[in-house]
Amino acid sequence: MTLGLREIVFISVALLTALPCLIVVFSRNILYSAFALFFTFLGTSGLYFFLDAEFLGITQVVVYIGGVSVLLLFAILLTKNIDEIRKTNMMSGVRMIMAGFGALALLGSFGYALTGSVWAMNGKGEYPSTTIKGLGDLLLSKYLMPFEVVSILLLAVLVGSLVIARRSVK
């Protein structure tokens, strides 16, 4: 394993992704969890860039960090008293333990799968340097249907969230 610059940056980005997860899981303070999530997203975006998926990376930042995280923070602040913010994100110990078992099992099976299988490399196609054009093409040709459906979905979400969140009609 060569430890060039690329690798070092990669490892740091990976750590940036993985470590805040633990904070998300184990923190009792919801604001801490929210901010940790923010960093995870950031790390994931970095990983996308490593994968030459620059459009995806940008989208990740814009949508997840700029949209979802902000929304999350808004929700937190709207629903919780700042004074007690330290005790806002409690966990159930029992469930944690049980889930831990499950996680371990999955971990074991994952390890087994990982070590036992060889990933088939069948990519013969040229991987474009800029993906945005390719994605655009795909979106409007092969994935047109999902595109339209998603747009309708977004419309529904828009209307739905307004309906759900508004004050009840008198």
Add this chain to the structure above:
Amino acid sequence: MELTGITSYLIISFILFLAGLLTVVSKRNIIGIFMGIELILNSAALNFAAFSRLTARSLEGQMVSLFVIVLAAAEAAIALALLLAIYKRYRDINADNLTTLKW
């Protein structure tokens, strides 16, 4: 093993997944649970993207990742709208207390 090979991405996404799972299962705060969901979705998207670049060498994996991101956002909007509605009604966002669908 190549460090930037598929294996590391898989590991990372698995860690994200497990973290998200644990969060969903054990958190009492609804927003906490939601955070877990986001983590899980994120891990899936990452997985797709990794495979698309490193194994399949086509853009379709990214396509899926894109859609996942879009859907995650939409879902976030709905979930938080629901949360606000629940908060308005019960003034409590502890998942353990919201048990009206209990037996």
Add this chain to the structure above:
Amino acid sequence: MKSFLESYGFLIVLFPLLGAMVNGLFGRRLQAKFGEKLIGWVASGAILFSFLLSVAAFITVTREDGRAIMNHVYTWLEAGSLKVEVTFLFDPLSTLMLLIITGIGFLIHVYSTAYMKGDHGFWRYFSYLNLFVFSMLVLVLGENALLLFVGWEGVGLCSYLLIGFWFHEKANTTAANKAFIVNRVGDFGFIVGLFLLYWLLSAAAGPLAEGKSILSFSFLTEHAGLIKDSTLFGVSAVTIICLCLFVGATGKSAQIPLYVWLPDAMAGPTPVSALIHAATMVTAGVYMIGRLNFLFSMSSTALAVIAVIGAATALFAATMGCLQNDIKKVLAYSTVSQLGYMFLAMGVGAFSAGLFHVMTHAFFKACMFLGAGSVILGMHHEQDIRKMGGLRKYMPRTFATFGLATIAIMGIPPFSGFFSKDEILWQAYSSEHGHPVLWLAGFLTAGITAFYMSRLVFLTFFGENRRRQAAHDEPHVEHETHGHHDAHAIKESPAAITTPLMILAFFSITAGLAGVPEALGGSNRIAEFLSPVLGHHVPSGEHNPLEYVLMVASIGAALAGVGLSYFFYIYRPGFPAALAEKFKLFYKLVYNKYYVDEIYGAVFVSGTKALSKGLAFFDKYAVDLVVNLSGLAVKTQARIVGWFDARFVDGAVNFVADSTLALGDNLRKVQTGRVQAYILVLLLVVALGIVVKIILV
């Protein structure tokens, strides 16, 4: 004539039946509309018709030298091997009986029109009387034993109907019941005898009986010898059959031990007593033995039994007749006694003598009964002879006829009774089945008969009328209630009554000519006449001088009896009472008929009642107990099964339901309402699944 009889002989039987039906169905209306005269004409006319035909039949049979003429009417039964025809037989025996039945029957019908005058049930009486004649004719004319039995039963029924004619009195109905039931006991024996005869004969005859009517007399006469040597339970079968048949005869003809109904039967109207219980029905038993004489001849044991019982009955009944005070009862016991004579005759093998006595007895006994009826009418329904007396002044014709009939019964020559009775006594002594002791019994009976019959005559017709005397001594109280009719006037009965009396008295005197024995120069025509049926009468060339001795002896006994009676009741009227005082116990015993009725009542009647009570008790407590116990057992079992079912079966079902509910109750707790729990479960299961899959693979 013969062909007429062969085709239309049944008319003799049919006319009385038609008379009975007309009077029975329309009598009430006819009597109401046209009066009693029409009823009487219809009934008597029917009998007259039969009588005329009977005369014709008799003449025809005589001309045929005694060969049988048969009138086949139709086939009654044909079931397997049993074949019974309705055929009427005209031979010497049956035509003789025909003449007696229809002749005397006709006279009695005429008599009844006067006797039963004013009775409410006039039409019913004549209907029954015609029915009786019909049954008796069937009995006598029947060509086979079953037809005889039909008539046998029929006369029993009519006897019951007529004895209980005035059924509003309980005593009458009781007497009728007694007659019928005692008769039935006898009939049972008769039926058993018939069955045995049929069974054994059909077994012995085998192919010979193919398609033939076994019980017809022609078949029987021909083949009865086949069972001569058969045995039943080690005893000669013929003896058993004859004894069974004889039991029937004792019932019908009032012999020991089934005679008890006859004195009670006097509760019926007097003409009925005359016809049924003197002249005809009671002789059915004698006729039956005569008809089946070949069968009886095969068993000397049976004959001996018959003779002994006949003799015993004759003597026994005669003694009872001495002390009776009811005019009809005296005659009843006299009938029983005379019937004993007839059976004595049959028992010693003197069949024709017995039937000869049937004929003569019919005449003089009917005459006496009708005379008694006349007396009763004259005395305004008084029947106690102690209250009578001196009636010869008031009722001369009745007295004359009655007296003549009495002389006949006593056996004084040349009256008919002498010849028939004497023949019997001689045969009792000398016949191969006879015995001097039997003769002695008959001899004594003759003496006693004379005694009590003359007693009856003396007390009734001689001396002063005791009722009048009693009435004179008391003041007249109820004069005005009698209206124009003087209650104490006793006068002679009308012509309708006295004419039959005279006719019968005439025959009582002259009928003896039919059977004058050779010993006295006659040819015993009746025996000869009946010989085709009763066996050949061998005229013996020499006459045993003993016969004459016995004849004289019996006459002497009769005269002695009369003399004694004269002494008792005319010469020294107070003597009988004194004698009764001295021998009080003996007197009481005889007067109460040796308490036979009481013994029967205690043994049979009370015994049967006690038995039925016992059985009812048994049924109630033993049988019902068993039934109730079994019912209880079933109920208990049902309860147990029910408990079991409720507990276990239902328990199982309930358990299933309850466990389902419990399971549901517990399982719903899974629905915590918390999504995280669901996800947790999902996670665990999936993890488990993956692990298992990996491990297995």
